[in-house]
Amino acid sequence: MNITLRVWRQKSRDVEGRMVTYEIEDVSPDMSFLEMLDVLNEKLTLQGEEPVAFDHDCREGICGACGVVIDGVAHGPETTTTCQLHMRSFSDGDVITVEPWRATAFPVVKDLVVDRGAFDRIIQAGGYISAPTGTAPDAHAMPVPKSDADRAFDAATCIGCGACVAACPNASGMLFTAAKVTHLGMLPQGQPEREARVVKMVNQHDEEEFGGCTNIGECAAVCPKGIPLDTISQLNRDLLGSLTSASSE
Amino acid sequence: MTELYIEGDPIRDEKAPEGPIQERWDKRRFSAKLVNPANRRKLSVIIVGTGLAGASAAATLGEAGYQVTSFCYQDSPRRAHSIAAQGGINAAKNYRNDGDSIYRLFYDTVKGGDFRSRESNVHRLAQVSVEIIDQCVAQGVPFAREYGGLLDNRSFGGVQVSRTFYARGQTGQQLLIGAYQALERQVAAGTVEMNTRHEMLEVIVAGGRARGIIARDMVTGEIETHFADAVVLATGGYGNVFYLSTNAMGCNVTAAWRAHRKGALFANPCYTQIHPTCIPVSGEYQSKLTLMSESLRNDGRIWVPKKGGDPRDPRDIPEEERDYYLERRYPAFGNLVPRDIASRAAKNVCDEGRGVGPGGLGVYLDFADAIKRMGRPAVEARYGNLFDMYQRITGENPYEVPMRIYPAVHYTMGGLWVDYDLQSTLPGLFVTGEANFSDHGANRLGASALMQGLADGYFVLPNTVNDYLADGPFEKLDENTPEAREASETVRARIDRLLSINGTRTVDSFHKELGQIMWDYCGMERTEEGLRKAIDRIRELRGEFWQNVRVLGSNDELNQALEKAGRVADFFELAELMCIDALHRRESCGGHFRAESQTEDGEALRDDDEFAYVAAWEFAGTGEQPVLRKEDLEYEYVEMKQRSYK
Incomplete structure (x- = not known):
């Protein structure tokens, strides 16, 4: 043709x-x-x-x-x-x-090449579990319910392509951020840093000049890995929880 | 044949301790000099590549307190090609209670490598495998789990125990993201400086040590000089010398080749792995081949029609007119024979004219029986994403019609020669992951590449590089150091030359032609006559490349054609060495099948008396005869046997 x-x-x-x-x-x-x-x-x-x-x-x-x-x-x-x-x-x-x-x-x-370094900086802000090499307990020391592991996996399949940002009328990077927050937040290993993680990642997201999320859903509609929109609800829940627990301290 | 190379002095690994194999790694860690934590921050390490081997090493060395500078050619370290590994990662956890052990993983890997790897290295790999899984789980890698919350395992590619950990069909992605996150954590902590869109184009050797690299900033074109006390290459394999492979488009040999030219020996370049389950080529424009996890062979049955050129829809071909050739020839292992055997068997049936699909270059992988046995939902749960991928690429529905598969270049077992410490023959230059030659011998077993990459990066290198660094910091160098200036000038001159030829052929057209030569003569089956022809044609084509390639644009901008041209130029030199290596090894072993060396029924025939050695090649100049340095291989623990999967 x-x-x-x-x-x-x-x-x-x-x-x-x-x-x-x-x-x-x-x-x-x-x-x-x-x-x-x-x-x-x-x-x-x-x-x-x-x-x-x-x-x-x-x-x-x-x-x-x-x-x-x-x-x-x-x-x-x-x-x-x-x-x-x-x-x-x-x-x-x-x-x-x-x-x-x-x-x-x-x-x-x-031409068609863009700089997506902002995504790396969002991960740097807190998108990890601090587990220095050599410190890990046996992998079976902590069972993870299959439903939690599966939900973590579904969020972890994000490939960081940036389509969510390109599709969003606000150019928000919230689906990307939420996928990581959900992936790590679903796992027992991710709990100790859970509250701090979400705050730091969202702050970095805003600093990079991504737009705010207004729940339009274009991001999930184009996501090649099918990251579900409810990861953003999860992020908001975690963020709210984190901010209220921080203010109560 | 001796006109093609010169034989030099033998070489041997001086670092692996003697004594019982189970104790060697402990002994080495104990004998290695340590660096006091306060001194580590005065020592710097450059790590090139951010796949499993590079990212895990950068994260670990950064955490340990060294000053790490990391480089990748992609726009983010998360994109390195380890990400595409699908099937899984082996570890001798014996969580299944099915008779697995460190020793069995060691044994399987030595045997699977067709007795061309080092026992000491392989045993260490098996030992460390156990820690890798623990480390990854602690980082939040979401491995597949069972309803009880414990990790699931499967059996994979040529072994009889279930020791493979996996994350659906995206194990490499999940492991790499784990290592990437650990790396980014160190970037935030200030221990690792990350340089994305940077390509290493030369190594700086001063005072007999590797002391830095020349890298090009791929956005601005700036030629940068970086110094360190040690340099680590974690730059992956060279499968793209074949043009079509399962590698990412950017995978290349340049970093390793530039180090080779500066004195690092290149070992066993002819050992390439051809993966049996890839989606066949559909046309001229094809830019890459897509692999589908060989876990598909657990439940899919491979067959071709008994008679060639059968025009019928595969579903209409009755059972008795199908040839399930793997099950027929290898009743004990059936469809699960190792990769090299499965690939060559597919080539044989296609050569007999019984192949299916465009050009007769394909065989069926059929799930009809599996769907009947387990039901479609079970097949979907296990292989759904692979079936979707197949359908997206071919437009055919594999739940309805058998898949078509064909072998494709997938992994290169050869690479820079390293000792037990992963140090090359160039002091201070360490090589990890696929870029080195060390652990897989002549053939790699499934789910072992991820294991090796992470073993090297998380556990091996961080316990050996200290022995070298303990003598540092080394003399301070700057851009005016003659060796640095010369390296930088070489890079500039080469770029200028590529940009000034302005010939009539594109870089890709040369690369495609080179790839075809390699596939035809240095692919699944090699002959003396074919290899000699290949060497002549490669030399001729290389000559034409430097006269007639067209690279537009300038250096001081993002210039993808220029990047490619530099890589292809190095592939030409590597290709010639691969053919010389394949020609000199007049035996069949693992991924290297010499037609002259086979049994009566067409199986590979090794020649342990003549060829039980590592062929480590020394560079002598472009077009000059390389020097062959042999490292003899000794097997104290695993008895050398001809592999049999019958």
Whole structure:
């Protein structure tokens, strides 16, 4: 099939960007979306035009590196990562608009590449359990009810791609933050730091200039890993509990 | 053949203590010099790579009080390719009471490695495996659990006990996130400085020691010089030399290769693992191959039609016209034979013209019987995410139609040579995880890569690097130190050269062609004739690359084509060494199958009299004959036997 692409081109962070239109012929429905961009880049290179920069690595939907907004939807029309989206989701003659994640907290580095360092800093603020190497008791010393382990796992599957931020009208990073708070908060090992963790992570989230969460739910709708919206309720519960217990001290 | 290489002096590991194998690791930890906690903050360590081996080492050494500087090429350390490992991690916990022990894990790993790994290293790996699970659980890794709240285990890839811990099909992700969080905790504590989107392009060797690296900031293009008292490479494997592999697109050999060029020996480069259960290639544009966990082989049955070119829908082919070739040839292990055997068997049936799918490059992996036996919900609970992934990629529903699978390059057992301390032949340069050669011999068992990565990073390196650092801090260097300046100039010159060629072919077109040569002649089956042809073609293509590659843009910006070009240039040199190594090893062992060395019924035939050694190669210059340094392997505990899975 033949596709028309409108792609965001931006030389670097401080330069203004613009949409550029390219035609691509002979696109196979079995190609992944990124393989289609590879074909475009091969063509551009041979024409002497710089290829389009985009982040990608594992190409199997788990590293979280890839992610572009396709026709206004983060990761495009299927609920999956961009690398796992295939051209069979499009039709011959389609005009497809491709843009980077847009959020103040994720400045554009080049073309479709953005800087998601803010996510790492939210984790630094408290997204961990302090367990220095070598200090651990036997793994069976503390049984974890299967339902808690499963809920922790469901939240832990977050790949940190940032689609939640790109989809949110407020550019909030709350689903990402809540996934980590829920993952660690469901486990007995995560309890000692639970109250401090949520406060520190939310503070960092706000400092990074992510927007506030107003429970719109666009984040969960595009999340390729299906992180449930109720993790945000969990975060709010933990946050409230933490702030009230801190003020009662 | 000797025209291709020179044989040099043998080499041996001086660090593994003598005595009963169970006591060697304790002995080494006791004999290693320690660094007093107050002195640790005066000592610095560079760690390149943030996969399981790198992130766990950075977190642990940072916590111990060393000044750690960590690098990764991705935008976040959480994206390193360990994240994609699906199946699980082995540990000799014997929670199943099924006869497992440290000794059995050791035994299975030595045997699985086809007697080409070091006993001392493997035993230590098995010992440490137990602590890894404890550590990960303490960090909050959400392993699969049973209703009683205890950890679940499964049997995995070629062993008869259930010792594999897992987190659905995302074990690597969960373990890596655990290590990443521990790393970020140290970043917050100020003990680790993290440099993302940085690529190591050269190692600085001064006064006979590895003292730092040259790294390129991939956003600004700045060529940076970083110094430390020790350098750790945790930079993963080199499977992308084949272009198509299950590796992430960015995985590369550059850090390891640059160290090799500066004097670190490269061991057993020809040992590559071809994973049997991957989704077959669908077209020319294919950029990578996707693996599906081989846990699928626990319940799926592998078959091809008895006669070639059978046009029928697989569901219409009656039982008696199907060949369940693994169950037929290996009745004891059936579909669970080790990876190398399963892969080659698939290649054989396809070579006989009985393959299925596009180009006849595929075999069926059928769950119809499993669905009948356990019911669809049970199959869904166990393999749901893998089935979804298969359907997303192929557009076919595996609950209804058998999956098609084909082998793909997955893991490289070879890597930089290291001693028992994980130190390379370049003093001060340590190598961990897939980047070293040490623990898997000629073939890696399933669920052992995660084990090795975390063993090296959490427990081994942090107990050996101190022995080296105890002699530091070493002389202070700066950017004007001649060795640093020279390393930096080499990097600049290479970048300038790549940007100035402005030829007519893209980097990817060269990479694809190189990959095809490697797959055809240095893949699942190798012959002397094929390897010689490959070497000639690689040299020719490398020559053309440096004349005719086209890299647009400049250095001082994010330039993905430039990054790729540098990596492919190093793959060319590695590819040649892989072929020379494969050519010189005139035996079949593990992932290395030489057609000239097989039994009458087509099984791999090892030659222990001639080849029971590690082939460690010394760099002598591009296009010059590399020097072969042999490390003899001795088996005191596990009797060397021809593997049999019949």
